Amino acid sequence: MPDPVKLREKKDKSRKSASLLLKEMSKTEWEISSKKIAEAVLESCEYLSAKSVFIYVSIGKEPDTRILIDRALDDGKEVYVPKCIKKPEMVAVKISGLDDLKPGAFGIPEPIIPENAADPNCGNRTFDLAVVPCVCASKDGKRLGHGAGYYDCFLEKHKAFTMCLCHEALLTDDVPTEKHDKKMDAVVTGGKIFYTK
Secondary structure, three states: OOOHHHHHHHHHHHHHHHHHHHHHOOHHHHHHHHHHHHHHHHOOHHHHHOOEEEEOOOOOOOOOOHHHHHHHHHOOOEEEEEEEEEOOEEEEEEEOOHHHEEEOHHHOEEEOOOOOOOOOOOOOOOOOEEEEOOOEEOOOOOEEOOOOOHHHHHHHHOOOEEEEEOOHHHEOOOOOOOOOOOOOOEEEEOOEEEEOO
16 A cells, blocks of 8 residues: 555655646647647547536646637537635536636636525536646546645536546656546547547
8 A cells, every 4th residue: 555645745746847847838839739639629529519518727837728618608518617615625617708707716717606696516416528637647547636636526526527638748657646536537638638448
């Protein structure tokens, strides 16, 4: 059984390495990578058949999800984005456009939940597709997040086909994971989709 302290240390080391790689990524490289990733998602059977999509709002040099959010809305899909409530809890809120978002927890754009909103967290509903962020990932679906546990907790309650978006530079065979870390159904990188089941 892996030593939990050593595993956490390995995760921290992986996060630092990924952060350095992102700093070295130029704006042009980020734009090209983001476009390839978006195109692969938009051409996938999972996206094309989805009626409801849960998707994170990207910040910094994460693969740009605004392309996907705008397209999904234009395609008439129900689009839900995360809003952090308290660690490690977040809820999914339906939006009608990027104008519905304002900076929230960790500086991440989040939806404003109206006071009279009915069931803003959608209970334990199923989404057709969930687009998930990562620090780094592997082709077999292992994903390293930022360590707060929001997505692992959320995906435990909300079932969906999960796609993790990962810049090709951050794809690795050595992703440290623990029992509670959710494995992704697919990893999208460099214009390709690696299915894990």
